Amino acid sequence: xxxxxxxxxxxxxxxxxxAACYIPLGNYLARIFTSDRDWKVERFLYKLMxxxxxxxxxWSIYVRSILAFSAVSVLFLYLLQRxxxxxxxxxxxxxxxxxxxxxxxxxxxxxxxxxxxAGESTMGYVVQMTGLTVQQFMSAxxxxxxxxxxxxxxxxxxTDKLGNFYVDLTRASIRLLLPIAIVGGIVLxxxxxxxxxxxxxxxxxxxxxxxxxxxxxxxxxxxxxxLGNNGGGFFNTNSAHxxxxxxxxxNWFEIFLLLLIPFATPRAFGKMVKDNRQxxxxxxxxxxxxxxxxxxxxxxxxHYGIGGATAAHLAHGATEGVETRFGTSGCSLFxxxxxxxxxxxxxxxxxxxxxxxxxxxxxxxxxxxxAPGGIGAGMYGILILAVVTVFVGGLMVGRTxxxxxxxxxxxxxxYAALYFLTLPVVILTAAGLSIGTxxxxxxxxxxxxxxxxxxxxxFASMANNNGSAFAGLGSAAIWYQTLGGFVMLxxxxxxxxxxxxxxxxxxxxxxxxxxxxxxxxxxxxxxxxVVGVVLVLVxxxxxxxxxxxxxxxxxx
Amino acid sequence: xxxxxxxxxxxxxxxxxxVLWLIVKGVEKFER
Numbered sequence: 001x002x003x004x005x006x007x008x009x010x011x012x013x014x015x016x017x018x019a020a021c022y023i024p025l026g027n028y029l030a031r032i033f034t035s036d037r038d039w040k041v042e043r044f045l046y047k048l049m050x051x052x053x054x055x056x057x058x059w060s061i062y063v064r065s066i067l068a069f070s071a072v073s074v075l076f077l078y079l080l081q082r083x084x085x086x087x088x089x090x091x092x093x094x095x096x097x098x099x100x101x102x103x104x105x106x107x108x109x110x111x112x113x114x115x116x117x118a119g120e121s122t123m124g125y126v127v128q129m130t131g132l133t134v135q136q137f138m139s140a141x142x143x144x145x146x147x148x149x150x151x152x153x154x155x156x157x158x159t160d161k162l163g164n165f166y167v168d169l170t171r172a173s174i175r176l177l178l179p180i181a182i183v184g185g186i187v188l189x190x191x192x193x194x195x196x197x198x199x200x201x202x203x204x205x206x207x208x209x210x211x212x213x214x215x216x217x218x219x220x221x222x223x224x225x226x227l228g229n230n231g232g233g234f235f236n237t238n239s240a241h242x243x244x245x246x247x248x249x250x251n252w253f254e255i256f257l258l259l260l261i262p263f264a265t266p267r268a269f270g271k272m273v274k275d276n277r278q279x280x281x282x283x284x285x286x287x288x289x290x291x292x293x294x295x296x297x298x299x300x301x302x303h304y305g306i307g308g309a310t311a312a313h314l315a316h317g318a319t320e321g322v323e324t325r326f327g328t329s330g331c332s333l334f335x336x337x338x339x340x341x342x343x344x345x346x347x348x349x350x351x352x353x354x355x356x357x358x359x360x361x362x363x364x365x366x367x368x369x370x371a372p373g374g375i376g377a378g379m380y381g382i383l384i385l386a387v388v389t390v391f392v393g394g395l396m397v398g399r400t401x402x403x404x405x406x407x408x409x410x411x412x413x414x415y416a417a418l419y420f421l422t423l424p425v426v427i428l429t430a431a432g433l434s435i436g437t438x439x440x441x442x443x444x445x446x447x448x449x450x451x452x453x454x455x456x457x458x459f460a461s462m463a464n465n466n467g468s469a470f471a472g473l474g475s476a477a478i479w480y481q482t483l484g485g486f487v488m489l490x491x492x493x494x495x496x497x498x499x500x501x502x503x504x505x506x507x508x509x510x511x512x513x514x515x516x517x518x519x520x521x522x523x524x525x526x527x528x529x530v531v532g533v534v535l536v537l538v539x540x541x542x543x544x545x546x547x548x549x550x551x552x553x554x555x556x
Numbered sequence: 557x558x559x560x561x562x563x564x565x566x567x568x569x570x571x572x573x574x575v576l577w578l579i580v581k582g583v584e585k586f587e588r
Contacts, residue, residue, distance in 0.1 A: 060584050064577070071573040075566070082562065102565035106572075411587075478560060482568065489572045494579060501583050 004302055007329025010252050011294055014333075015287075017256055018263045025260065026267020026279065032175045033148045033168065034272060042170050049166065056161035059504030062149055063497050065165035066142060070109050070493065073135060077105040080131040081123075090124035091200060099481040106485040108132050110492035111139035111374060113225070113232030113344055113467035114484060116476045120214045120235050125197055132232060133221045137181075140228030141172035143376035146496050147265060148172075150380045151272050153503030154404045157511050162503055176261070181223045184257055189219035191253070192246030218243050226257035229374040231344030231467040239334065239347040240323040251326050251347060255334055258343045262286070262372035265379040273404055277522035282382055285530045289371030293336040293364050300357035301328040321352020332357070339364035342374025344467030351454070351471035358453060358470065359550030365460045365468075366542045367534060368423060374465060380499045382530070384416050386521065387502070389533045391416075393519045393526075402518050405511040415502035422494045423463050424541045430459040430487050431545070434479070443474030449556070453549035458484075460542075463491030 001009075038046070038053060046053050057065065080087075081096035081104060096104065100117050107114045113136070117123070123132065145168035152162050189195045198215035205211050218234045222244050225232060235241040245251055263283060270279025301318045322331045331348035338345050339361045350361055364371075370381040391408045394401025401408040434440030434455050444451045450472070457470035462484050469475065475484065520526065 060580055063580055067573055067576055067580070071569065074569050074573075078565065078569070097560065098562055098565050099560050102568065106569075414586075482559075485568065486572055489576070493576050497576065497579055497583060501587070505587070 003327045003329045004298070006327070007298055007333055010255075010330070010333055011291075013252065014256055014259065018259055021260060022264055022267050022283070025264035027271055029176065029261075029264060029268035030271035032171050033145075033163075033268075039174065042167075042174060045170055046167070051164070051166045053164060053167050056164055058160040059149070059153075059162050059500045059507075062162050062165050063500045066146070066496065067493060069138075069165070069169075070142070073109045073138065074102075074105045077108060077131050077135060078102055080127055081105070084124050084127050087124060087126040089126050089197060093122060093124045093127075096122060096127075099478050100476065103481040103485050104132075106488045107462075107467065108135035108230070108232060109139055110465050110488045111143055111228070111230060111342065111377070112462055112465040112488045112492070113230045114462050114469070114475075114488065115232055115236075115467070116481060116484075118236035119233060120216070125216060128221060128234060129217055133217075133224060136221070136224040136228050136230040136232065137173055137177050138169070140177060140224070140230065140375045141169050143229075143374055144172050144176070144261070144265075145169055145376065146499060147376035147379035147383075148268075150383055150499055150503040151269050153506035154273050154383075154406060156507045157509065159507050160504060162500065162507060177224065177228060180260070181220075181227055184223040184227060184253075185220050187253060188222055188250060191250045192242075193219035193222055193250060194243045195219040214243070216243075222254070223257065225345060226254045226343065227260065227375075229258055229262065229341045229343045229377075231338065231342075231346075233345060239345045240349075242325075245347060248326070248330070251330055251334065254345070254347075255337045258341050258345065259290075259337055259372060261375050262341055262378045265372070265376070266382075269379060269383075275404075275522070278404065281522050281527050282379075282386065282530075283372075284524075284527045285382060285534070286370070286372040286378070288527070288531055289367065289534065290336065290340050293340050293360060293371070294333055296360040297336045297353070297357045298329060298332040300354045300360070301332045318352070318354045318357070321349030323348055335361055336364065338468055339466060340367070340369070340371045340373070342369040342377055342465045342467075344461065346468050349471060350457075350468055355450075355453075355550045355554030358457075359546060359554065361468075362453065362457050362460060362470075362550060363538070363542070363546065365457070365464050365466050366427075366546075367538050368420075369464050369466065370534065377465065380496075384419050384499060384502065385534055385537075386530055387412060388416050388420070388537070389526070389530045390519055390521065392533060393529060397517070397519075399517040399519075402512050402514075403521060405514070406506045406509050407512055412502055412505055415498050415505060419495050419498040419502070420537065422498065423491060426463045426487055426490050426494075427456070427459045428545065430463075430483055431456045433483070434459070437479075439477070439479040443477040443480060444472075445474065446472045449549050449553040452545070453553065456545045456549055459487055462487045465492050
């Protein structure tokens with residue numbers, strides 16, 4: 001079987017598996033957040049934490065709860081790394097330096113998982129298990145419940161309450177992430193991913209050299225790394241490492257996990273607003289963009305000549321930097337799926353993608369992670385895009401725009417505009433500062449367009465909470481550690497503030513009955529309009545950076 | 557000056573979340 005056929009077969013199987021899970025998982029998701037009944041363990045936790053589960057919060061209290069929870073999480077994770085030396089199972093690792101510890105803490109709390117360190121030589125088992133892996137659950141849960149609170153904004157009328165942050169967080173963790181992670185973890189471990197607390201073992205090879213074989217609780221971290229769209233691996237080489245991703249099946253399964261919840265969330269949305277066709281419309285937008293990304297990257301990695309790589313021409317594919325077990329098709333499928341979600345796990349070196357292939361990966365991230373996007377983040381991102389599309393459609397026909405019975409007034413558009421302006425401002429300002437200062441320039445290892453792509457990719461990845469690295473950038477320099485921490489915090493939480501502000505504004509409105517002038521948001525026409533708005537908005541925002549980076553390199 | 561210290565990064569955390577807190581406050585004011 002040719003590599004291309006294998007790639008399309010894997011993609012076809014993914015579509016079938018995701019389609020099979022769409023309705024049951026989406027319905028279950030909706031039930032989690034609409035049910036009035038608490039589980040025993042939840043009641044125990046509420047009692048323990050002193051939470052009044054019936055006390056709904058207005059949007060500003062909800063978002064303040066997120067900020068307070070996340071600030072404490074950053075400080076706790078920072079502290080854990082700084083005292084690693086004194087913890088059990090440290091495996092001889094010393095305390096993590098302050099700049100790396102802070103960058104890592106902000107990275108894992110924001111669901112980014114940008115890693116300026118090699119896991120197997122920096123983090124002991126306790127930090128990996130009780131610090132990094134715990135945040136992989138918590139940050140994913142926070143993203144999901146922001147989307148749920150946003151959906152409640154459409155569901156509810158004449159109220160300023162969007163739900164209770166602590167109840168939602170508990171339910172997302174206990175009812176959704178933990179059960180799937182347990183089953184998925186068993187599948188990964190049964191398929192060859194390692195799971196132990198063994199000390200690292202050193203062996204003498206046949207040539208007389210010494211080789212250290214690491215151990216670790218890898219499978220249990222691997223599953224939430226993918227399921228929660230985190231991306232932070234136990235090992236430096238991430239999903240290219242055979243202990244994390246041992247074979248072709250686990251490679252496919254990891255891609256399935258990272259797409260599973262984001263693709264099922266539109267169903268939950270449709271269920272919660274009592275119109276399943278609304279969910280179908282949004283999942284169609286997500287699927288179209290995801291398939292375009294797979295097709296684009298696969299094409300350029302297989303048709304290497306267009307990317308300009310002559311060595312690749314001789315190798316029948318752009319195989320430099322590609323894990324040979326998975327080939328260019330396995331790399332392309334993974335690269336497209338990890339950059340359209342906010343996962344950032346990698347099974348090949350993105351710096352080695354052809355210029356246009358890498359350009360598409362960068363464009364995917366710049367889309368704002370909406371196709372299907374990060375867990376929860378993709379849903380609230382695409383809902384805001386739908387609001388913008390309805391507004392644009394309303395302007396075209398001269399009617400007051402409405403979406404799901406809510407009027408889209410200037411105040412809602414201001415929230416949407418703030419949401420969309422935040423990321424470009426954060427990304428392009430940080431990239432501009434890095435290119436314009438000595439501290440930033442000193443860590444750029446490649447000259448010309450490729451170097452520019454590396455810097456823009458790094459900040460786009462951090463701000464959009466993706467976490468994949470293009471490499472070729474000395475991001476462990478103190479400049480990138482510190483600036484990167486700010487970029488991740490503002491890239492995550494500022495858009496969430498505006499998304500929840502918009503949700504609060506929608507919840508306060510009454511419901512407007514549909515009329516003949518209402519744009520039907522369940523039709524293929526609307527799907528096409530949203531895809532168009534996404535491509536135009538992102539294209540116009542990032543075109544100069546894309547033109548000077550990957551396009552210039554590819555056309556050179 | 558060596559900025560790679562615990563105090564520097566603790567202050568950076570407080571500054572970052574403080575600014576985000578102020579953004580929430582600003583949006584609330586804008587709402588009213």
